[in-house]
């Protein structure tokens with residue numbers, strides 16, 4: 328199996344307000360097509376870990392490999408590029424640019440990447456929206472759709488550059504069970520059909536149980 | 552690689568959603584630039600008129616023979632008193648001629664100098680105007696009317712008639728407007744003039760001269776050099792003054808010094824003679840720039856303000872952009888572009904309003920005795936003000952945009968996302 332993401336001996340400290348060892352010797356691998364969930368009590372360091380894995384936080388010790396390449400210590404610009412091309416991120420809150428249309432929001436990372444023509448990007452974005460059954464919302468303003476719809480738009484945006492891995496920090500935490508189910512099914516389907524890797528932090532036991540693998544954390548450590 | 556299209560599109564969206572504040576910030580710049588253009592064009596227009604008033608009709612170098620006491624009194628030539636302390640009372644000026652020796656060769660020499668645009672001769676003499684029983688003191692200057700018009704804008708100050716008429720009419724005169732008024736004279740009439748020696752001469756009036764300086768206009772008249780020579784009974788080489796116009800006014804001082812040494816004459820350059828006008832111009836310029844700069848600084852604060860506000864409001868957007876792969880530099884470019892768009896739009900509007908206002912001012916009638924050439928408020932239309940204005944707007948917005956955009960660049964997305 329191909330390894331998509333690997334963390335080796337990740338340690339992180341918060342220096343303020345007091346020195347706090349938040350992540351303690353984190354080691355794990357995510358394979359291609361694997362649907363992994365992270366569970367653990369509130370405050371155990373799940374989000375902190377996810378921010379490091381997504382390259383947004385660079386203040387840590389240890390090594391991080393993406394597609395078997397060491398990315399720890401890369402420049403900020405390089406990491407931005409990696410984030411743009413290889414990592415999709417879905418937040419708990421629907422982070423969309425309110426002034427842009429749904430379609431524009433989905434297209435944005437691809438336009439930033441700049442590898443494809445406008446027409447291609449638009450076509451791909453419409454395709455992603457169709458996969459998520461929200462293509463009819465394409466022209467709507469991002470601020471004018473419901474919470475469940477926003478989350479699906481955010482997922483479509485995370486998919487647009489065909490990344491190696493999609494990470495989510497409680498992406499269903501804000502959704503009712505129906506919408507939550509919906510999102511789970513979409514993830515599951517994508518990991519099966521497109522061999523996409525998922526690493527999803529969740530509090531939802533039912534959600535986690537249905538994933539390929541559960542990583543459990545406690546007090547900054549992986550315990551299983 | 553910077554993807555300008557995407558970044559500018561985001562900047563545009565930001566500005567459009569905050570249209571009112573954007574417009575206010577841009578109008579601040581517009582106000583600053585409009586004021587600058589209007590002030591600079593108007594002030595300089597005024598400066599030019601005032602400078603013209605003096606400088607255009609003033610020779611860059613004026614060469615003449617001063618009547619002054621001899622520097623060496625006869626006694627100092629006498630060897631017997633060499634070692635004694637001599638006191639000479641009541642020194643009188645030496646009786647030397649006003650005439651410039653070898654004036655014609657000197658003029659030729661000067662005209663051959665490549666810095667010299669033209670050197671022309673004049674004869675200045677004191678006369679009396681006689682009309683019936685009235686006798687008025689006056690100055691009569693013998694000139695070459697055509698050359699005088701070419702080099703010293705003489706034509707601009709002849710408000711009736713023309714220098715050509717002077718040239719083409721035998722025994723003609725152009726009299727000062729003050730003289731004409733006092734003696735109720737007009738073109739076509741004759742005026743009697745009398746020399747200091749008492750010779751009376753009738754001259755035909757072909758023009759009225761008005762310099763704008765009423766003290767001058769009340770005494771000054773012009774005629775042909777030949778006529779003055781005839782009146783004074785002098786030879787054809789009798790010349791009292793040489794006026795020199797240069798291509799570059801800054802060459803006046805060194806050349807004047809050189810002439811003084813070489814020919815043993817008095818040569819006064821224009822800057823020495825009119826130092827106060829330079830000061831006036833530079834102070835007016837200073838005021839223009841201080842006022843405009845102040846307005847632009849205020850406008851800069853407006854831009855600084857709106858950008859800070861935008862960045863504060865768009866904190867989440869910035870975090871999203873960074874999370875989906877926009878670099879700090881990209882984000883900085885977005886906000887810098889916003890500042891520049893505000894600056895350029897505001898600046899260009901400022902240029903247009905400046906052009907409009909100066910055009911309006913230029914049509915407002917402004918007539919004054921002192922400035923016969925001026926019919927409306929003077930405006931100096933100069934492309935440079937527009938170039939400087941726009942540059943000024945862009946630079947000040949760059950300054951205003953830099954700190955906020957730097958802040959946006961440094962925003963840590965993790966902090967923002969955690970903060971939710």
Ligand SMILES: Nc1ncnc2c1ncn2[C@@H]1O[C@H](COP(=O)(O)OP(=O)(O)O)[C@@H](O)[C@H]1O
Pocket residue numbers: 341342343344347349367368369370371372373374375376969
């Ligand atoms: N910026 C910070 N400075 C100091 N402590 C922090 C900071 N961010 C988070 N923490 C602490 O680190 C621990 C882990 O936080 P987090 O990763 O958000 O937990 P989780 O996502 O598992 O609920 C918590 O105890 C939290 O209070």
Ligand SMILES: [Mg+2]
Pocket residue numbers: 373374375
């Ligand atoms: Mg968390």
